[in-house]
Amino acid sequence: MSLDMFSLKGKTALVTGANTGLGQGICVAYAQAGADVIGVARRSCQETADKIEAFSGKFTELIADLSDVSVIPHIVEEANKVNGRVDILVNNAGIIKRCDAADVTMEDWDSVININEKMVFLLSQAFAKGWLADEKGGKIINIASMLSYQGGIRVPAYTASKSAVMGLTKALANEWACHGINVNAIAPGYMATNNTENLRKDGQRSEEILSRIPAGRWGTPEDIAGTAVFLASEAAAYIHGFTVAVDGGWLAR
Numbered sequence: 157m158s159l160d161m162f163s164l165k166g167k168t169a170l171v172t173g174a175n176t177g178l179g180q181g182i183c184v185a186y187a188q189a190g191a192d193v194i195g196v197a198r199r200s201c202q203e204t205a206d207k208i209e210a211f212s213g214k215f216t217e218l219i220a221d222l223s224d225v226s227v228i229p230h231i232v233e234e235a236n237k238v239n240g241r242v243d244i245l246v247n248n249a250g251i252i253k254r255c256d257a258a259d260v261t262m263e264d265w266d267s268v269i270n271i272n273e274k275m276v277f278l279l280s281q282a283f284a285k286g287w288l289a290d291e292k293g294g295k296i297i298n299i300a301s302m303l304s305y306q307g308g309i310r311v312p313a314y315t316a317s318k319s320a321v322m323g324l325t326k327a328l329a330n331e332w333a334c335h336g337i338n339v340n341a342i343a344p345g346y347m348a349t350n351n352t353e354n355l356r357k358d359g360q361r362s363e364e365i366l367s368r369i370p371a372g373r374w375g376t377p378e379d380i381a382g383t384a385v386f387l388a389s390e391a392a393a394y395i396h397g398f399t400v401a402v403d404g405g406w407l408a409r
């Protein structure tokens with residue numbers, strides 16, 4: 157077996173939420189694996205660009221607010237201009253709102269569902285249409301969560317959206333696997349990013365979480381790099397519809 161099957165050389169990857177956290181980590185990992193990377197974000201991705209350009213990787217920034225579905229044709233058009241085609245789509249951008257279930261507003265519910273669930277479907281659909289037409293296949297990697305498996309506490313919209321992401325990953329795989337499109341997901345455990353900042357600031361919750369992680373530490377963006385590269389590579393060609401937990405053992409407990 158050649159390790160070349162794990163390489164992303166010659167591929168173009170589009171990652172949403174590329175300016176920070178897990179999205180930034182995936183962008184850097186993809187560039188290190190040889191891909192040209194397009195980062196979608198609603199603000200500057202300069203830090204991500206600097207990290208990639210430091211080893212002469214190629215990074216293109218595409219500014220778009222993913223709360224607005226009208227940006228989708230623009231994203232597809234601009235992304236396809238970079239190298240003619242996007243081969244790998246990572247639906248990483250996501251938000252979380254912590255609130256007692258009894259107090260969740262419709263506005264907050266919609267904002268979480270729109271980015272974490274609806275946009276994941278619509279972007280997948282938009283790129284898959286091109287892949288179905290040119291018959292060259294593609295890779296979709298959705299970022300799920302421990303709350304694709306569990307209920308969580310005080311984050312009902314987030315849990316609903318991430319449970320949907322795991323279901324959608326299976327549903328899309330069932331339709332598109334025979335067209336050479338791999339749809340899979342990664343369920344990160346508790347990772348030290350902006351998403352968990354408030355949780356980590358809450359001494360009691362932070363201690364409760366940490367003491368339940370078998371690995372004994374919060375995860376980092378680097379922790380999901382290997383899985384993200386693997387799922388985007390030819391080495392994962394026969395993996396369809398699966399959500400891989402990268403969680404320091406959280407689900408095993």
Ligand code: NAP
Pocket residue numbers: 172173174175176177178179196197198199220221222223248249250251271299300301302343344345346347348349350351352
């Ligand atoms: P993060 O640092 O908050 O990153 C979230 C990313 O999504 C940011 O780039 C953010 O941009 C972007 N985003 C949010 N709303 C957007 C919008 N309207 N338009 C464009 N981009 C938008 O947190 P993270 O942990 O890296 O999160 C990445 C993914 O992992 C999310 O889907 C999250 O749910 C998932 N996840 C995280 C954990 C964890 O423990 N950290 C665990 C499981 C799953 P801004 O910087 O502009 O807000």
